[in-house]
Amino acid sequence: KAGVTQTPRYLIKTRGQQVTLSCSPISGHRSVSWYQQTPGQGLQFLFEYFSETQRNKGNFPGRFSGRQFSNSRSEMNVSTLELGDSALYLCASTRLAGSTDTQYFGPGTRLTVL
Amino acid sequence: QQQVKQSPQSLIVQKGGISIINCAYENTAFDYFPWYQQFPGKGPALLIAIRPDVSEKKEGRFTISFNKSAKQFSLHIMDSQPGDSATYFCAATEGGSYQLTFGKGTKLSVIP
Numbered sequence: 001k002a003g004v005t006q007t008p009r010y011l012i013k014t015r016g017q018q019v020t021l022s023c024s025p026i027s028g029h030r031s032v033s034w035y036q037q038t039p040g041q042g043l044q045f046l047f048e049y050f051s052e053t054q055r056n057k058g059n060f061p062g063r064f065s066g067r068q069f070s071n072s073r074s075e076m077n078v079s080t081l082e083l084g085d086s087a088l089y090l091c092a093s094t095r096l097a098g099s100t101d102t103q104y105f106g107p108g109t110r111l112t113v114l
Numbered sequence: 115q116q117q118v119k120q121s122p123q124s125l126i127v128q129k130g131g132i133s134i135i136n137c138a139y140e141n142t143a144f145d146y147f148p149w150y151q152q153f154p155g156k157g158p159a160l161l162i163a164i165r166p167d168v169s170e171k172k173e174g175r176f177t178i179s180f181n182k183s184a185k186q187f188s189l190h191i192m193d194s195q196p197g198d199s200a201t202y203f204c205a206a207t208e209g210g211s212y213q214l215t216f217g218k219g220t221k222l223s224v225i226p
Contacts (some may be wrong), residue, residue: 043216056213105157
């Protein structure tokens with residue numbers, strides 16, 4: 001069974017640009033969550049999607065947005081990039097069988113903002 | 115506000131020794147406490163998890179101890195091996211939410 005896949009794996013952008021990251025969950029998984037990982041702040045929750053609806057959002061500015069498609073694939077978008085947006089962006093998928101269902105993480109997309 | 119505090123930041127253990135990582139939480143609504151292991155270049159992977167209605171859970175060499183009154187929980191890795199060298203994160207969720215609140219992580223190095 002294929003794991004969570006994220007594309008691209010690496011990305012370099014300049015300040016002010018926007019970026020779109022993609023996540024394909026494990027087959028049959030219906031929930032997708034996004035996290036930002038930085039050395040200073042650690043792992044921080046961005047948002048979670050289920051059935052194309054955002055169910056939960058973390059404490060990030062409106063420049064961070066996302067969406068989920070009918071096949072459960074998800075994208076996140078960051079507009080007007082800032083240097084501080086440089087991070088590893090992780091996607092996690094969950095089958096949604098129960099509240100303690102395991103979240104499976106992808107390898108992440110490493111975003112560098114110059 | 116850091117809701118889950120993790121210590122130590124880094125840990126060096128001899129092969130065969132016991133690695134102990136501690137976490138403390140503030141939000142009493144948290145009701146599920148997983149531990150994740152992350153290797154360089156990889157995403158975090160679930161290692162072991164516990165709910166607050168039990169005080170201890172063991173899976174192989176990995177044990178979680180949970181103290182609800184102190185709002186603390188810890189990960190013990192018995193007979194630590196070089197292959198255990200990774201970064202470990204404690205986390206917590208509340209009320210069926212899929213929003214994980216993570217500790218800052220502990221970089222474990224197991225030396226031969």
